[in-house]
Amino acid sequence: xxxxxxxxxxxxxxxxxxxxxxxxxxxxxxxxxxxxxxxxxxxxxxxxxxxxxxxxxxxxxxxxxxxxxxxxxxxxxxxxxxxxxxxxxxxxxxxxxxxxxxxxxxxxxxxxxxxxxxxxxxxxxxxxxxxxxxxxxxxxxxxxxxxxxxxxxxxxxxxxxxxxxxxxxxxxxxxxxxxxxxxxxxxxxxxxxxxxxxxxxxxxxxxxxxxxxxxxxxxxxxxxxxxxxxxxxxxxxxxxxxxxxxxxxxxxxxxxxxxxxxxxxxxxxxxxxxxxxxxxxxxxxxxxxxxxxxxxxxxxxxxxxxxxxxxxxxxxxxxxxxxxxxxxxxxxxxxxxxxxxxxxxxxxxxxxxxxxxxxxxxxxxxxxxxxxxxxxxxxxxxxxxxxxxxxxxxxxxxxxxxxxxxxxxxxxxxxxxxxxxxxxxxxxxxxxxxxxxxxxxxxxxxxxxxxxxxxxxxxxxxxxxxxxxxxxxxxxxxxxxxxxxxxxxxxxxxxxxxxxxxxxxxxxxxxxxxxxxxxxxxxxxxxxxxxxxxxxxxxxxxxxxxxxxxxxxxxxxxxxxxxxxxxxxxxxxxxxxxxxxxxxxxxxxxxxxxxxxxxxxxxxxxxxxxxxxxxxxxxxxxxxxxxxxxxxxxxxxxxxxxxxxxxxxxxxxxxxxxxxxxxxxxxxxxxxxxxxxxxxxxxxxxxxxxxxxxxxxxxxxxxxxxxxxxxxxxxxxxxxxxxxxxxxxxxxxxxxxxxxxxxxxxxxxxxxxxxxxxxxxxxxxxxxxxxxxxxxxxxxxxxxxxxxxxxxxxxxxxxxxxxxxxxxxxxxxxxxx
Ligand code: ADP
Ligand code: ZN
Ligand code: ZN
Numbered sequence: 004x005x006x007x008x009x010x011x012x013x014x015x016x017x018x019x020x021x022x023x024x025x026x027x028x029x030x031x032x033x034x035x036x037x038x039x040x041x042x043x044x045x046x047x048x049x050x051x052x053x054x055x056x057x058x059x060x061x062x063x064x065x066x067x068x069x070x071x072x073x074x075x076x077x078x079x080x081x082x083x084x085x086x087x088x089x090x091x092x093x094x095x096x097x098x099x100x101x102x103x104x105x106x107x108x109x110x111x112x113x114x115x116x117x118x119x120x121x122x123x124x125x126x127x128x129x130x131x132x133x134x135x136x137x138x139x140x141x142x143x144x145x146x147x148x149x150x151x152x153x154x155x156x157x158x159x160x161x162x163x164x165x166x167x168x169x170x171x172x173x174x175x176x177x178x179x180x181x182x183x184x185x186x187x188x189x190x191x192x193x194x195x196x197x198x199x200x201x202x203x204x205x206x207x208x209x210x211x212x213x214x215x216x217x218x219x220x221x222x223x224x225x226x227x228x229x230x231x232x233x234x235x236x237x238x239x240x241x242x243x244x245x246x247x248x249x250x251x252x253x254x255x256x257x258x259x260x261x262x263x264x265x266x267x268x269x270x271x272x273x274x275x276x277x278x279x280x281x282x283x284x285x286x287x288x289x290x291x292x293x294x295x296x297x298x299x300x301x302x303x304x305x306x307x308x309x310x311x312x313x314x315x316x317x318x319x320x321x322x323x324x325x326x327x328x329x330x331x332x333x334x335x336x337x338x339x340x341x342x343x344x345x346x347x348x349x350x351x352x353x354x355x356x357x358x359x360x361x362x363x364x365x366x367x368x369x370x371x372x373x374x375x376x377x378x379x380x381x382x383x384x385x386x387x388x389x390x391x392x393x394x395x396x397x398x399x400x401x402x403x404x405x406x407x408x409x410x411x412x413x414x415x416x417x418x419x420x421x422x423x424x425x426x427x428x429x430x431x432x433x434x435x436x437x438x439x440x441x442x443x444x445x446x447x448x449x450x451x452x453x454x455x456x457x458x459x460x461x462x463x464x465x466x467x468x469x470x471x472x473x474x475x476x477x478x479x480x481x482x483x484x485x486x487x488x489x490x491x492x493x494x495x496x497x498x499x500x501x502x503x504x505x506x507x508x509x510x511x512x513x514x515x516x517x518x519x520x521x522x523x524x525x526x527x528x529x530x531x532x533x534x535x536x537x538x539x540x541x542x543x544x545x546x547x548x549x550x551x552x553x554x555x556x557x558x559x560x561x562x563x564x565x566x567x568x569x570x571x572x573x574x575x576x577x578x579x580x581x582x583x584x585x586x587x588x589x590x591x592x593x594x595x596x597x598x599x600x601x602x603x604x605x606x607x608x609x610x611x612x613x614x615x616x617x618x619x620x621x622x623x624x625x626x627x628x629x630x631x632x633x634x635x636x637x638x639x640x641x642x643x644x645x646x647x648x649x650x651x652x653x654x655x656x657x658x659x660x661x662x663x664x665x666x667x668x669x670x671x672x673x674x675x676x677x678x679x680x681x682x683x684x685x686x687x688x689x690x691x692x693x694x695x696x697x698x699x700x701x702x703x704x705x706x707x708x709x710x711x712x713x714x715x716x717x718x719x720x721x722x723x724x725x726x727x728x729x730x731x732x733x734x735x736x737x738x739x740x741x742x743x744x745x746x747x748x749x750x751x752x753x754x755x756x757x758x759x760x761x762x763x764x765x766x767x768x769x770x771x772x773x774x775x776x777x778x779x780x781x782x783x784x785x786x787x788x789x790x791x792x793x794x795x796x797x798x799x800x801x802x803x804x805x806x807x808x809x810x811x812x813x814x815x816x817x818x819x820x
Pocket of ligand 3: 536537538539554555556557558559770771
């Protein structure tokens with residue numbers, strides 16, 4: 004009797020592949036272990052054992068595996084169950100799921116590029132002979148592939164050596180590696196409370212009569228705080244009073260000055276849990292009780308709590324409960340909300356039980372988290388992670404929290420699997436018989452609809468923590484302001500007034516503008532020509548800072564033109580505006596204040612994002628200009644004013660979710676204002692103040708928004724009323740993609756009739772020299788989803804069998820966003 008394994012290989016082919024193994028190997032192997040296997044003429048892949056059996060494949064002669072790579076499974080049965088669901092639901096292959104699920108260090112293959120780890124020096128004497136040979140070779144050659152290493156070692160089975168080198172941190176795979184960010188602590192001083200009364204203060208100044216230097220420090224402290232109304236940095240005090248750090252230190256030692264750090268709890272984590280979770284207030288207590296009750300009948304419950312209502316603290320209590328029962332917890336967040344702020348907050352409560360899983364972490368760190376979760380180690384009882392952390396090898400999950408559940412970034416666009424992490428989390432929880440809590444101040448229509456249909460439980464918190472008032476939202480009609488000449492650039496008189504006021508009081512301001520760059524369109528005044536990207540069907544965006552034109556779709560960059568390419572005229576004008584232009588205008592309007600900008604361009608570098616947030620938190624920046632990056636769960640204490648520079652470009656976005664999203668975005672940015680005792684102020688500038696969404700935003704009317712939007716979704720058969728699958732075709736030859744799309748749509752119509760829309764060219768119909776066409780299949784609730792998918796797959800197979808269409812790329816996106 005011969006022995007075989009079926010193996011999942013990380014490539015987009017529907018089938019599993021069968022390899023032959025020896026009897027001994029069959030005795031050793033388990034489902035979920037890795038093997039290295041030959042594939043095609045010369046390729047090597049890492050595969051996951053899916054099945055062990057005795058049936059030879061009928062259509063091909065099974066090759067032998069190269070080697071077994073693990074002693075025990077690294078993927079468990081529950082994960083394989085989830086992989087299956089993802090492949091079925093999102094219409095992709097198990098190989099696609101495998102590639103997304105495993106850290107790349109786990110799936111070495113012939114194409115993997117290996118180089119020396121430049122960040123860390125290692126002790127070469129710890130390397131075994133074969134490891135040393137590879138390491139040595141990498142001193143002379145910047146990178147090697149698996150085949151090169153096979154040549155160096157003169158053997159085929161080299162993956163184990165590479166795995167060992169990875170474990171020893173001697174090599175790295177070709178990918179960007181980020182280091183963890185440790186913010187610099189800024190030291191502040193204030194006068195000790197003893198001296199808050201007139202009398203004690205006078206006495207102090209008298210006492211210091213004979214220490215003029217020290218007295219000078221105190222006087223300078225007064226003058227700085229009177230001038231800036233902000234906390235005083237030790238460095239500023241030392242500079243302005245001309246006193247050495249030693250003098251300031253002696254004042255601290257004497258108990259005259261008090262030294263402190265702002266938000267030290269966020270930036271200092273000593274390694275131990277050092278804080279008890281907070282006592283909940285009445286609203287939070289009721290919500291917690293309601294959630295627990297809701298979990299009795301609803302495994303999935305939605306927590307709709309206004310911004311700053313203290314949802315995180317409620318999550319913390321639920322996490323404590325789950326841990327007490329010995330269960331693992333997954334806390335999902337959009338990538339961008341995974342800030343040092345939140346991480347440290349949880350680490351302070353739970354210490355080392357928290358592991359963070361982040362796409363920006365190195366392979367090494369990701370492998371470490373993977374292994375800890377797999378072992379159910381004490382270190383990984385709580386995983387705080389972005390979308391891809393649903394793939395970790397949990398074996399006993401008790402609770403999944405999906406915070407900011409409305410965030411569209413939970414959905415993966417590209418490549419397959421195009422999964423939605425929130426929806427997948429619900430399935431994952433179900434596999435573990437665990438509970439799921441979805442949280443948001445602005446729930447997605449999908450989730451709120453599910454709650455209304457009683458599929459999910461619903462719990463609300465309508466008060467902010469500490470009874471801080473919801474910000475006062477004011478709509479500013481900029482059409483009127485323009486007419487009455489009350490605009491300075493893109494700033495209305497109201498905005499300037501409110502900014503002046505807040506800044507004068509030492510408070511901070513956030514300005515939200517959804518577009519980056521200086522101005523999105525450059526146009527010739529003479530002939531109207533606008534410079535276009537040579538690879539994409541879009542106009543280029545002007546970035547003044549580098550005097551460049553850039554394509555936001557493919558990254559194409561060119562110097563700003565001196566004259567029009569079409570007519571030669573030198574009168575080029577820019578239209579529309581982005582964050583860069585706002586930053587420039589605000590610097591001119593408020594030259595005495597420090598301005599920073601947070602968008603894709605400024606956060607790209609190492610720590611870019613954390614640096615800006617920390618500077619803002621530590622009050623080194625007065626005005627922060629940014630894109631929607633600003634909206635995500637940040638908890639700034641000193642922001643009084645938030646302004647949306649132009650609401651209209653959000654509302655007019657060509658997408659059926661544009662209104663829902665605008666509502667969410669505006670309420671979320673507004674939520675950054677006035678999170679402490681001072682009531683926040685929000686100004687929304689718009690040409691159309693009577694727009695229903697803006698009215699709903701200004702009244703914080705979620706339910707009004709929900710009802711009205713749902714009405715549209717019913718009328719136009721959009722999600723969540725209908726499901727939809729988007730089929731995208733792309734090819735560099737327009738005629739080809741056009742013909743193919745027409746054929747495909749016609750075939751789909753024969754089955755689904757009027758529920759097929761398109762083919763259509765998307766608003767941007769060419770990207771990176773590929774032409775795009777979209778077809779949309781709408782699926783009524785009563786129509787079987789699996790039958791629908793079967794039919795689509797059948798049509799796709801006929802499509803692929805047509806020779807002319809074979810080179811057209813087909814992309815299926817279920818529940819597209
Ligand atoms: P949300 O996530 O709902 O926007 P947060 O959980 O960030 O709100 O809470 C807002 C602020 O209120 C945070 O600074 C948090 O530390 C504070 N807070 C919330 N609940 C409590 C509590 N029970 N005791 C003390 N502070 C709390
Ligand atoms: Zn011109
Ligand atoms: Zn482009």
